[in-house]
Structures are given as structure tokens and as C-alpha cells.
Amino acid sequence: MVSVRRSRISQLVDEGDKPALAVQRLQRRIDLLLSTTQFGITLSSLALGWIGEGTLAVAIRALIVSLPIPLNLQDFIAHSLAIPIFTFVLIAYLQIVLGELCPKSLALLYPEQLSRLLAPPSLAIARFFSPFVWGLNQSTRWLLKLGGIEYTGQPYTRVTPEELQLIITTSSESMGLEAEEREILNNVFEFGDVLAEEVMIPRTNVIAISSTANFQNLLNEMTVSGHSRYPVMRESLDDILGIIDFRDLAKPLAEGLLSPETSLESWIRPARFVSEQMLLSELLPLMQRSHLEMVIIVDEFGGTAGLVTINDLIAEIIGDSSESTETEEIKLQYIDEQTFLVQAQLDIEEVNELVDLDLPITEEYQTLGGFLIYQLQKIPIVGETLRYQNLEFTVILAEGPRIDQIQIHQLEPESKTEDLDLMNEQIEATELSMNEYSLTTAENPPSETTIPEENQAEIEAERREINQEMGREEQRRMEAESQEINQEFKQETNREQGWRTDEEKES
Numbered sequence: 071m072v073s074v075r076r077s078r079i080s081q082l083v084d085e086g087d088k089p090a091l092a093v094q095r096l097q098r099r100i101d102l103l104l105s106t107t108q109f110g111i112t113l114s115s116l117a118l119g120w121i122g123e124g125t126l127a128v129a130i131r132a133l134i135v136s137l138p139i140p141l142n143l144q145d146f147i148a149h150s151l152a153i154p155i156f157t158f159v160l161i162a163y164l165q166i167v168l169g170e171l172c173p174k175s176l177a178l179l180y181p182e183q184l185s186r187l188l189a190p191p192s193l194a195i196a197r198f199f200s201p202f203v204w205g206l207n208q209s210t211r212w213l214l215k216l217g218g219i220e221y222t223g224q225p226y227t228r229v230t231p232e233e234l235q236l237i238i239t240t241s242s243e244s245m246g247l248e249a250e251e252r253e254i255l256n257n258v259f260e261f262g263d264v265l266a267e268e269v270m271i272p273r274t275n276v277i278a279i280s281s282t283a284n285f286q287n288l289l290n291e292m293t294v295s296g297h298s299r300y301p302v303m304r305e306s307l308d309d310i311l312g313i314i315d316f317r318d319l320a321k322p323l324a325e326g327l328l329s330p331e332t333s334l335e336s337w338i339r340p341a342r343f344v345s346e347q348m349l350l351s352e353l354l355p356l357m358q359r360s361h362l363e364m365v366i367i368v369d370e371f372g373g374t375a376g377l378v379t380i381n382d383l384i385a386e387i388i389g390d391s392s393e394s395t396e397t398e399e400i401k402l403q404y405i406d407e408q409t410f411l412v413q414a415q416l417d418i419e420e421v422n423e424l425v426d427l428d429l430p431i432t433e434e435y436q437t438l439g440g441f442l443i444y445q446l447q448k449i450p451i452v453g454e455t456l457r458y459q460n461l462e463f464t465v466i467l468a469e470g471p472r473i474d475q476i477q478i479h480q481l482e483p484e485s486k487t488e489d490l491d492l493m494n495e496q497i498e499a500t501e502l503s504m505n506e507y508s509l510t511t512a513e514n515p516p517s518e519t520t521i522p523e524e525n526q527a528e529i530e531a532e533r534r535e536i537n538q539e540m541g542r543e544e545q546r547r548m549e550a551e552s553q554e555i556n557q558e559f560k561q562e563t564n565r566e567q568g569w570r571t572d573e574e575k576e577s
Contacts, residue, residue: 071093071096071097071100071103071185071189071192072100073177073178073181074093074097074181074182074185075181075182076094076097078182079093079094079097079182079185080094082186087186088190089186089187089189089190090186090189092186092189092190092192092193093185093186093189095189095193096189096192096193096196099196101207102196102200102203102207103192103196105203105206105207105210106192106195106196106199106203107192108206109199109202109203109206110195110199111169114169115165118161118165119161234259254387254388257386257387257388258387261350261351261354261386261387262349262350262351263349264349264350264386265346265347265348265349265350266344266345266346266347266348266349266350266353266367266378267346267347267367267375267376268436269350269378269382269383269385269386270346270367270375270376270377270378270382271376271377271378271379271382272375272376272415273307273374273375273376274415274472275376275415276301276307276374276376276377277291277295277297277300278300278301278302278303278307278310279291279300279301279302279303279314279334280302280303280304281302281303281304281311281335281338282333283302283334284330284331284332284333284334285319285328285329285330285331285332285333285334286330286331288300288314288316288319288334289330292316298315298316298317299313299314299315299316299363299364299379300313300314301313301314301341301364301366301377302314302334302338307374308372308373308374310341310343310366310374311338311341312338312339312340312341313338313339313340313341313363313364314334314337314338314339315337315339315363318337318339319334319337322337341364341365341366342356342360342362342365342366343365343366343367343368344356344365344366344367344368344378345367345368345370346367346368346369346370346375346376350383350386353365353378353383354383357380357383362380363379363380364377364378364379364380365377365378401413401416401420401424402416402424402425405477408479408480408481409477409478409479409480410425410477410478410479411466411475411476411477411478412424412425412438412475412476412477412478413438413474413475413476414437414438414439414442414473414474414475414476415437415438415439415474416437416438417436417437418431418435418436418437418438418440418441419431421438425478427461427478429441429458432444438476439473439476442456442463442465442473442476443473445458449471449473450465450468450473451465451468452465452466452467452468453465460480460481460482461478461479461480461481462478462479462480462481463476463477463478464476464477464479
């Protein structure tokens, strides 16, 4: 009754399932169910002890009749042995295994089936023993009140949003959820912590219609951009007059009231302005209540920071729609294994995920273009390059101060490559010197007249030992030089990182 899902029971009740109705009634009065169950367990335990002790005493007395024991002591001995053997061993074992562990294990495995099977008789028993149960409940509440505890009658433990989110994200706890469903539910919980500025279309990407535009201008813009709603501005984006929606023009267009030169002023809706710090959990109800398809986001100075549509909020929950597939494909282009062409407006977290990088994430910037500007401390021009760790960022496309495309190239540190080349040259020089030594020895062999014939084998062995020792000495020298080069490389890298850190602090 406790572990079965209440939502499933409610569904069965709506379908007309009578056993499920009994389960629902017991779930609503869980205190009545627990009191009745405990009352029944206590009575059954007392009955088992009372009946079992007498039954086992008769069996024990039949066994000791043949023994030379006085008759007046046989009953006493039989009952004395029956109490510890039967009550504390056999009855306890059977009651724990058959009366507690097995039923509870089955109930946890099949909660819905067993609850629907046992609910009607359990409800009938609860009603029959209701006077006794009422007295037990009142006594319990009175004792709790004496201890300063207020009984609330809470039927079940409520799950907090954090616990529910943990259950959803843990695959072992939510076996019935697909990966997409789990992601959507997780997005729902994170939705309330997202700010409007995080999902808005930035000012640089906003396409607006002039307040003096006519119907033909609107059609031309729709042909290029493919949108159906546009903000209407006067002199600049900081002076938004309202919103124009093509759906408002469909009826007059069908009635022949519109011509290419018709002004759009009559169909401009008033715009709604919200702060960029507004939470999406507040923005979505606002747009639903006011039937808004688009709102203008303003910064702390009252300037236009961007705009948010209802589709942007929906995409934050269920992901981007299929209509945005074409634009998603051009966010990242692979030139080769080490070179990528990335849109500058991509969020820095998305860049790290797509290209498998570890770029720092701070509050100073949100996009890849912002990261580039933050590192350079200026607005870069086309062709300008930033060297960051083992990455090389190059501005490929820009329109004025707005960066559009950035090329990312992964490369090895130059100093490390130079050290490896130097080590290879030293190895080659050592091999050359050893070869020259061997040739010199071959061209000028020791004179046979100066070396006794019996000592030639000993001298040859000593010469081989000397050559081996020279080779080992040369190898140790090369290893020492290699370690020294690596140490110098690490020190140079640390000095370079410290210089960059000091330069950033100074900037």
C-alpha cells in the first residue's frame, strides 16, 4: 500500500477499477492502515504463542511418559521445555521468515498486484476493528503530545525538487525513461534558474524593420531572413516602436486591402520590455498571460540588449526544433584533424563540448568571440591571431566590430619541438663519433710484434669492455643532457605562464 505509485492507482480508479478504489482509500488513511496492521500482527503473535505452547507441551509430554519421572512433574517439565523451544525458537523463526520477510519482499516486488488483491479485505478488517484502532490512535497522539511532538498525519514523505531531479538524472533510478525524456525533464528543473540574457537573440543578430517601411519592404525582409515577426524601430534599436507580425496582415491581404506601398503603422503592436536579469520561470508565465510572441530585452541602462521569442523558451526545455537544423550544421566546420572553423557567437561551454577543449568559463564573457576580445583586450580585425596555450585563434570573418567566424588550430609547443630536434642531433653526433672511432681502430690495429700471442685474447676482451664502458658513459651523458633540456623547458614554460598571468593582472 505504501510503495505502490499513487499516480498509477489514480489512473486505475479513473478507469473504474474497484480494488484500486479500495487501495486509494487506504492510502488516504495510511494511519488507519498501519494501526490495523499492527493490531492484527500483535493479536496473531499472541495467539500463536498461546496455541503453540500448549500444542508442543502435549507432544513433549508424550515423549517423556516412558521416562521414570513422576506424573505430577511431567506436565511441569513439558510446559517448561515447550516455552523456550517453541516460543523463542520455532515461533520466532517462522514468524520472522513467513510472517515478515517473505510477505514484505513479495509486496516490494509486486506492489500494484498485491495491493489491489489485499486492499478490499484489509479495508473490511479496518472497518471492523475501527473502535479498537481509534483508541490506539488516540493513545498514540496523546503520548506524542506529552513529548511535545505534534502529529500531522502526513501520509507519505514528500519528494523535494532536488531529490526528484537526482532521480531523473540517475539512470538506475528512472529505468522507464528514455535519454531524450530524461534530458527534457532535467531541462524543466534547470529552466527556473536561467536568465533571459542567456537565451536571448543578441542585439547584433536582431533584424528590425524601420517605422517608415511599407508592405513591400516587409515582404523583401521576410524573403531574406524567413521570419514572420520583427521589431519596429525608429532611429536605432534603442528606440523600439513595437512589433509587427505578418499573421496580422494575412486577413487584410486576403481582402485586398494591402498594396506594396501600404504603410505598416496601423498593424504595429506595442512592444513589451523586460530586464535581461529576469528568470525564465517568470518570463514564460508573463508571455503566456499577455499572449506575447516576442519581448524586447533591455540592459541596466535601458538600451536594447536583444529579444526573446516564445520559441526560444520552448527550445530551452525540449531543445532546438528541426527548423534550426541547417543553422546548427554550420556552427562548426572541420577543416582537418587539428583545425576547426567556429561561429564566434557560440557559447563558450558549447565550444568546449563540440571541439573537446578546456577554455576558461568566467562571467566576463559568454561566447567564443567574447573570449577572444577578453584575451586580446581589444576588438580584433580579420586575420589577427591569438596564441593561447597550444591553440591558435584566427579571426576569419568580421563585420565592423562584430566577429562572425574564428578558426581554431591545435599545435604543439615550439620549444618542445626544438628540444626534441636538438636531442636527435646530439644522438646522431654521438653515433658518428662512435663510428669514426671504430674506423680508426680498424685502420690502425695493434702491431702483432708488440703484443704477445698468448695475450691477444685478453687484450681483445679488455678492448671490448672499454668500448662497452664508453658506450654506457655516452648513454648516461645523453640521458643527463635530456633531463637538463626537459628541466629548462619546464622552467621556460612556467616563466612564460607567470609572465602571461602578470600581464593579465596588469591589464
